[in-house]
Amino acid sequence: MLQSRLSHSYLLRFIDFPVIDEEKLYVFYGMLEQAKLEHRRKQDTLLSIMLVQIALDTHELISLEEIDNESDRKNRQLTVLAGDYFSSMYYHLLSKWEDNELIRTLSEAIQEINEAKMSFYQTDYSTIEPVFENLKEIESILVRKVAEHYGLSNWKSFGSHYFYMNRLLTERKQGIIQSGSFMLQKIASTLLSVKSAKLSTNQASKAKIVLDSYIAYAKKEMDQLLQQHSELHQLFQERFEYNWGMTGIQEKKMAEEG
Amino acid sequence: MKLKTIYASLKKDLSFIETELEHTVNAHHPVLRDASNHLLKAGGKRIRPVFVLLSGKFGHYNLPLMKNVAVALELIHMASLVHDDVIDDAEMRRGAKTIKAKWDNRVAMYTGDYIFARAIELVTELKDPAANRILSHAILEMSIGEIEQIRDQFNWDQNVRDYFRRIKRKTALLIATSCELGAVAAGASKEEQLHLKQFGYYVGMSYQITDDILDYTGTVKQLGKPAGGDLLQGNITLPVLYAMNQKNEKEKIMEIFSEEVHSSQEQVDQVLSIVKLSGGIEHSRQISDRYLQKAFYELEQLPASSARTSLRQIAEYIGKRKH
Numbered sequence: 001m002l003q004s005r006l007s008h009s010y011l012l013r014f015i016d017f018p019v020i021d022e023e024k025l026y027v028f029y030g031m032l033e034q035a036k037l038e039h040r041r042k043q044d045t046l047l048s049i050m051l052v053q054i055a056l057d058t059h060e061l062i063s064l065e066e067i068d069n070e071s072d073r074k075n076r077q078l079t080v081l082a083g084d085y086f087s088s089m090y091y092h093l094l095s096k097w098e099d100n101e102l103i104r105t106l107s108e109a110i111q112e113i114n115e116a117k118m119s120f121y122q123t124d125y126s127t128i129e130p131v132f133e134n135l136k137e138i139e140s141i142l143v144r145k146v147a148e149h150y151g152l153s154n155w156k157s158f159g160s161h162y163f164y165m166n167r168l169l170t171e172r173k174q175g176i177i178q179s180g181s182f183m184l185q186k187i188a189s190t191l192l193s194v195k196s197a198k199l200s201t202n203q204a205s206k207a208k209i210v211l212d213s214y215i216a217y218a219k220k221e222m223d224q225l226l227q228q229h230s231e232l233h234q235l236f237q238e239r240f241e242y243n244w245g246m247t248g249i250q251e252k253k254m255a256e257e258g
Numbered sequence: 259m260k261l262k263t264i265y266a267s268l269k270k271d272l273s274f275i276e277t278e279l280e281h282t283v284n285a286h287h288p289v290l291r292d293a294s295n296h297l298l299k300a301g302g303k304r305i306r307p308v309f310v311l312l313s314g315k316f317g318h319y320n321l322p323l324m325k326n327v328a329v330a331l332e333l334i335h336m337a338s339l340v341h342d343d344v345i346d347d348a349e350m351r352r353g354a355k356t357i358k359a360k361w362d363n364r365v366a367m368y369t370g371d372y373i374f375a376r377a378i379e380l381v382t383e384l385k386d387p388a389a390n391r392i393l394s395h396a397i398l399e400m401s402i403g404e405i406e407q408i409r410d411q412f413n414w415d416q417n418v419r420d421y422f423r424r425i426k427r428k429t430a431l432l433i434a435t436s437c438e439l440g441a442v443a444a445g446a447s448k449e450e451q452l453h454l455k456q457f458g459y460y461v462g463m464s465y466q467i468t469d470d471i472l473d474y475t476g477t478v479k480q481l482g483k484p485a486g487g488d489l490l491q492g493n494i495t496l497p498v499l500y501a502m503n504q505k506n507e508k509e510k511i512m513e514i515f516s517e518e519v520h521s522s523q524e525q526v527d528q529v530l531s532i533v534k535l536s537g538g539i540e541h542s543r544q545i546s547d548r549y550l551q552k553a554f555y556e557l558e559q560l561p562a563s564s565a566r567t568s569l570r571q572i573a574e575y576i577g578k579r580k581h
Contacts, residue, residue, distance in 0.1 A: 008405065010406075080341050080345050084401045085398075088397040088401045089398065091390070098387035098391075103382050110374075110375035114290065115286050118287045121368070
């Protein structure tokens with residue numbers, strides 16, 4: 001359903017199909033199951049929340065570099081428009097349900113996320129801790145707002161931490177440090193005072209060690225949260241262990257390095 | 259008549275809206291706040307808020323309530339401009355550096371998204387659920403219109419119908435929505451809502467056609483750039499579409515652009531001459547005027563009032579403006 005709504009034939013000629021974050025989809029689905037919405041409404045609500053995330057993620061793809069060829073130019077233009085299109089779709093969908101309250105909640109979330117992203121992007125941090133705190137904030141806002149909206153307090157801290165954990169794992173898995181992702185570049189520049197976009201192997205591996213230590217700490221917190229919330233434990237333990245296993249990280253080794 | 263003179267009756271209310279616009283984009287993060295204010299301070303005609311307020315005069319005009327719609331419509335327009343400047347890689351707008359030029363693309367994307375979300379939040383303050391339905395439909399169509407504009411760049415097989423559909427989505431719908439939502443917020447009758455919506459639609463069509471004519475006829479001083487900028491980007495508008503429908507002109511125009519994908523100012527200047535000689539400018543003016551007449555007809559269906567007079571004056575200004 002999500003895929004068919006995202007398809008816009010002309011857009012897909014020039015830009016990749018938007019990445020649907022399955023972990024987020026799974027969490028929001030679980031939350032809406034508890035919110036006890038009627039089936040069709042639940043489907044559209046889930047779709048709207050995911051569209052907000054996809055729109056934000058799509059705009060994150062806009063590069064800073066000068067462009068000198070037609071194909072890249074068109075790709076950038078359509079990536080901007082695709083984000084705007086997905087964003088207008090969430091609004092349109094919820095307005096059909098006359099869900100004024102959720103529209104307000106999601107628009108507040110978008111504002112807060114952009115505040116947090118701007119802070120992450122524009123602040124020259126002197127220590128590493130606030131960099132990770134800011135990253136966690138960016139990942140947490142949407143799930144926290146949705147949990148508050150439906151009065152699902154048990155999902156608030158769990159969802160926030162689950163998204164943060166997955167973000168850290170995704171960054172590591174994709175080896176983004178080496179290719180200079182702006183998020184991880186930020187971590188590296190704070191840690192090592194490196195200003196160039198491309199990190200040396202040595203710099204990348206130092207940054208990775210620090211990232212791994214934060215992952216180890218986040219994993220510990222995740223385990224604790226799953227212990228505290230038995231109802232969520234059942235839903236997420238197996239899934240989380242599987243994702244963790246896929247990273248190939250060994251906790252013992254990480255603890256030694258960290 | 260100057261726009262300022264027409265706006266005189268709304269001076270106090272518009273000044274309140276201006277202050278509210280500043281308050282509304284008062285973000286916590288200094289860069290987000292500065293970037294949002296940067297475009298706001300560059301000015302603009304504020305046509306959308308004016309249409310909201312004047313349309314509200316046909317119902318129970320309540321400024322604190324009307325302000326939510328007026329501010330929201332201007333912010334949506336602003337957010338789209340911020341993203342348009344990334345799309346067009348534009349350095350200047352309204353005589354000032356664009357956000358993407360003063361900061362960068364990423365700041366522009368965050369600012370546009372922030373402003374857009376702020377606008378939607380404001381509209382949720384209205385009790386009538388129709389407000390969100392109307393606005394969300396317009397915004398969705400607008401984004402499709404923008405995608406179509408990119409799709410149709412340098413597409414010489416497009417026709418006038420494609421052009422009208424595109425400018426309806428790109429411009430006319432948001433102006434129609436400004437009028438309709440002003441009437442909805444003030445609780446005007448359904449009939450009045452419909453006439454005001456239609457009025458806004460016709461004015462919006464005339465406005466965009468005039469804009470497209472000015473791109474061919476304007477001076478560097480008036481436009482802030484050389485004439486033919488639309489064509490340089492591959493945007494084929496009514497004057498050139500008319501010229502292409504004349505005998506042999508389509509072949510001539512296509513030949514000028516046949517050698518390179520990118521268009522140059524020299525190529526554009528050649529097409530400008532063809533368009534002017536073909537009567538494309540005059541024809542476009544007639545079409546723009548026809549839309550204005552339809553807009554006036556819609557106004558005549560509404561009760562006579564000073565608001566109706568002002569709407570007519572604004573429409574006339576739009577049809578005759580030079581920049």
